[in-house]
Amino acid sequence: MAETRAHPEPEMNGWLFKWTNYLKGYQRRWFVLSNGLLSYYRNQAEMAHTCRGTISLHGALIHTEESCNFVISNGGTQTFHIKAANEVERQRWVTALELAKDRAIRAIESEEDEEDYEDGDKFEILTTLKNLATRLEDIQTCNELINKHGTALQRSLSELEGIDSAPDASAKIKAINERATLFRITSNAMINTCTEYLNLAQIQSKKWQKMLQHERSQKHRLEEMVETLARQHSVLEEAAKDHRLPKTNSPSDDDEENTEFYECEESGHSSDSSNLVIKIANVQRKPSALNVPNKNSTESHSESGSEVEDQVETEAVVISEPGEDNNFAARVRKADQVDSVVRTVMSKRARRTRVPNKPYYPLNLWSIMKNCIGKELSKIPMPVNFSEPLSMLQRLTEDYEYGHILDVAGDIDDPAEQLAYVAAFTVSSYSTTANRTGKPFNPMLGETYECDRTDDLGWRAVSEQVSHHPPMVAQHCEGKRWKCFQEFTMSSKFRGKYLQVVPLGSSHLTFDNGNHYTWRKVTTTIHNIIVGKLWVDQHGEMDITCPTNGYKCHLSYIPYSYFNREAQRKVKGYVSNDKGEVLWIVNGTWDAKIEIAPVTSVEGSTENPIYKTGPFRVVWQRAMPPPDSDKFYNFTLLACQLNEKEDGIAPTDSRNRPDQRLMEEGFWDEANTAKISLEEKQRTVRRQREAEAEEAALRGRPYETYNPVWFKKAKEPHTGSVLHIFQGDYWSCKERQDWSRCPNIF
Structure with a gap:
């Protein structure tokens, strides 16, 4: 009886081949799956006294590779590369591992729920x-x-x-x-x-x-x-909607002003009276002229969200410099600069500043959610009523809204100060979640999204849904002097009162000087799912490490509390070198701004040090969304432009999704119908692929599993972790308009 209690009945066991090293390659090992743990031994006799290795499936990632291989990783510290005897055997193990992982997550959550007793x-x-x-x-x-x-x-x-x-x-x-x-x-x-x-x-x-x-x-x-x-x-x-007064627009809204003035300062560190002032006067709207968007205008769109294209014609350019006579020589000296500035402004693409207003669609939330408690979020058939008209690929692209922080960091030679800027960038990616409670669309397998903002923001990004079970996004973004890539997947549970999302993937950032940084996102919790106003909180610990020089930044996202005297949504942390010495302090909130300051001296004991710093400076401050953004999903300016139609993009791009486009345009019933149709098409393709794999296994033929189009699984050289790496040929294919490799998913 004692032996039975010490060694419970395994859920699955058998012989598999495990990768050991480059000299011995794959070696035959006896694997045992039990209680959410996968262990291996050299043989069955070793089970009584020696275990060669164990990996916990809670939070682990299970990747299927070509042929009979699969990989189990818990985030970089442990990774098992395993090969089965055939395709069917591999599928049996992967299925058992996924079920054991789900049971392990439920077991831990039940232990957490037990702590809620009085x-x-x-x-x-x-x-x-x-x-x-x-x-x-x-x-x-x-x-x-x-x-x-x-x-x-x-x-x-x-x-x-x-x-x-x-x-x-x-x-x-x-x-x-x-x-x-x-x-x-x-x-x-x-x-x-x-x-x-x-x-x-x-x-x-x-x-x-x-x-x-x-x-x-x-x-x-x-x-x-x-x-x-x-x-x-x-x-x-419904009653409030019936009694709401209709909004009327004054017929003179578009005729208020004929003249607008634009002031541009020279780029530099000083702001004294020598700054160049350019005034473009007499700007008139005409039916046929070049379109220049006015970023400060909130009335440039109708109530339905359609764009109003303002046509401008420059009649006169007056160049003046404070303290200098407007003589001919001064005009000649500045003429080339003015022409360059004007050509840069007029060459940028006109982009929209809002999307159509969110329509009112009443829905009984409880009738849908009460049967979904404890289930995986990705497996719940959600109507578009709970979504926003963006896919997860587009939502992740919003991480680079403040990519200019990385442009500044790329010019910094001090590794500690550079890491402090990187920390501010990682915090800035959460600012869009402060009042965004809509669920992004789950991408289809093979769905992609490109965002080329090189002309105005200085970066371009490509994303692809590389796996469906578990859902996984691979993303690559490149700026002037940096490249950032990430593999994003998550574990999400609906717990009745709140929804918790735990990211499992990792993000990587590389600068031209060779410094490489990696980090994991913190936990996101959405409160008041059933009753009350929805609100979002970010909490947890984040470590940004640099394996190239040993520097590290530790950030703490303080959870919201009624009894916390500090500012809510607080983020605080520090940057230390390879010796553990604290060099910079990071402080702020994830929805407003981040400040950094260098450490000048340390006082107190080793256990409770007191750091004295120089003056704090703001390295990131949130750009507030338009004042009426609550009418269109609380989108920021960048979010409004992510789903904007564009010619020449891949047929698998998220902007070509019919259900998402119908939702944005306000046709939610049609969007729900299209969403169901797309999901059924995806299930049909998956069942067909599984049937082909089984048939190939029975006949002993090799079967090529699904492979992403633009990303390939490889070992990251700095950390040694296996993840999907961008192959770099997307943009060349776009130039040639060669989309022959793209699957038909829409």
């Missing part, structure tokens, strides 16, 4: 269980004594039968009486202890039944209250 009830239950356990131990002790004394009594009775003389018989009878007395005493103790155990169990059983019934009634009452609140909320929204 302290009083928990103490009482623990006390009762302790009493029951004590009495059970007493019963077991009495049982052992009864067996012992009963055996001795039987032995004495057997000896009595063989005695002939009376004196010997008298001594044996006395011994028998003593042993019978001990047996009777032990039996009475056994009976009393069993009675106490039974009484205690019966009393607690009735009490626990009442508690269980109370919890059930409370749950039923809570469900009724939530459904009532949801119905009342829908009625109130």
